[in-house]
Amino acid sequence: RDALGVIVDEVIYFDGGRWPDAPDGGGSSLQLIDPDSDNSLAPNWTAGDESASAQTITLEDSGVLDLGHSKAPEATRFFMLLGGKGEAVIEYVEVIVNGENLVSNGSFESGGAGWKFFGTHSASVAEGGALRLVASDGGDLANLVEASLTESIPPGATVTLRARCRWVSGDPDILLGLNGGWLEAAGTLPVPVAVGTPGGPNFSAGNAGPAITEVSHFPLLPQTGEPIVVTARVDDPDGVASVRLRYRIDPSSSTQQVIMAHQGEGIYTGTIPAQSSSKMVAFHLLTIDSGSPPVITRFPVDATDRECLVKVGEVTPEGDLSTMRIWITDDTLTEWRDRTRSSNLGLDATFVSDGRVFYNAGVHYAGSQNGVTIYDSPIGNPTGYNVSLPKDEVFLNTQKLTIDRETTRDATRQRERLLFWFLEKLGLPNLHRRYVHVSVNGIKRDSLIMEDVQKPNRDVMDEWFPDSGRLTKTNPWFEFDDDSEVIIGTPGSSIGNRLEHFRTTGGELKMPRYRWNWSHGAGHESAHDFSGLFELISAAESPDAELVERMREKADLRQWMRTFAANDLGSYWDTFGNPGSKNAYLFESLESGKWSVVVWDMDVGLGVFNDPYNADLFPSNVDPNIQRLYDDPNAVRDYWQALDESLNSFFTATAGSEVRDILQETYDVLL
16 A cells, blocks of 8 residues: 555465465565566565574573483483474574583584484574574474484483574474473574565565466376377566476486477467376476576476476276375385385475366375384375375365375274264264375275365364364374384383373473373464463363363363263274373364364274274273263263263164165265
8 A cells, every 4th residue: 555545556475385485474574576577476476584683592491301201211312393384593502411511513513413304304404503494394203303412311310401593484483302301492483573675675676587377287187199288377577588398207317398389378388299108297397588687487496306297197997086196206206215204294296186286285194103104105005195285276175185094994994984973963073084096106095995084274163163263182192213213012102191280390380291292283373382271281180079160161061071972982992081092183262261172083983993882981091180070970961961862863773774874875985
């Protein structure tokens, strides 16, 4: 708007994809490069660099090593991570015990010597006497930067963690810690308040070069003998001098070039010659404008680190079910196979489904720490997949897809759907699941069928809860070795979450004891804010005479009990409220302060695995404060009412029942 409030210009923009992602609420400004360019096009924008005005701080915390994980009997490693996508500069780090720093290259004078970079933090680099801590997404115990200590630290020792650090872009939340959850130092790096250059030249003012958009190829699934036509829209206020299509046949690095022809109105086309079946074509575009001097742009912007892929000879399975295709290069396949299985770094892929193509999606494994232990390759053992689409594109109203792996536990592929149906019949939050065929580089990944599953996110909150709120995931806490592989398979490998206050020396709450059991989901603004959880725990620790009353103030206790009853209808033990104490999200209303339960993964139950039909309804090995609720008639009344409602309505498999009809319908689809 101008001084009179009249709209001078406006733009609809996105917080990622082909648009700059640093301005996504992370302090950086979104700036137009060339005022003469079309401001509706993502390539004509950039993120302002606000880092020069960022304050450098010393983050520090001291404490006693206690309440650690049994699989790390002593602290042997130091780690750092960011709470989300972003970047920070670390000048030095210290782990001080008895006046001695146990980090040998804490000032990074020897570059990255002694440091390891994993998963979402693997692009971090030590140079110039500092560490550029770079995160493609939030960190966790498998996605971080770490270094071994010069000597181990036993429980009971007093330790100081210290780092000198500065925000650069993106998420400002930073965490320092010791393995085993023995100690941490959490903070939020100061972000400049006055950002951008209002009234002055933009940081990157100049010639943006040609903007390349609307890239596609045809046919979507080319067969042997069919040429591949690549189309793009190219726009530049200085005029377009040249548009070039460069392609190679993976895994060869030899590149061919085609000059793309202008078809009018900014549309250019180029043709890749027909290829034989099973060939993988990798291409990118290069354009040059008519400016002086001329400017070169590429699509993708970081080609050839990322490319657009086309697989030749793909076959569509018979039937009405959708097929999801993931195409990756041979180098990406090798990297995916060889890297740590819990890495959440999205690898470059082309995703194709339902007649649409999405170039430069990010892919990585999906599954619990128990599940990923069998993964050996994206085309090997049964595998789940997470697919993140560019943020300026949506598919079925989402940008993040979770494809659940086939499990050998249930040959019918129907039990989990039925368990979610129990939740639906009781009016409880339940998640959509869609049968799909899946292939990776043309290799069929489902012996029978896989499922595209809805995962609790902002859409789920909007669907089931009228209040604004945030989600917290209930997790088992696993530790990882110094190669970022999960430590699992022996007694004590995991620590379950508990509605309990864990206090360190001096009475303060021990934050690591919560951070890995109660991970933040959608709606959380800070990676370090557990205040709502602590209020819920305080209510759960109330004396017996006050327990139900206090819990009703902080939880939708009727909804909890009805959810627990729905789980027990199928003897589903592997979730919150039962011995497994996981596979659920808790929704915290920011208006009422009350918490509700959203079950999201139900792959055991109904006789699948360790779940006999005559199992105890209230087993003794649950969270002690949950057990106290089960022991109180005022709380458990809603549980019994839900069971009574179920048994007298939908929970029957007699001829003509809803259960029979649903199972038959599903069976017919799978045939």
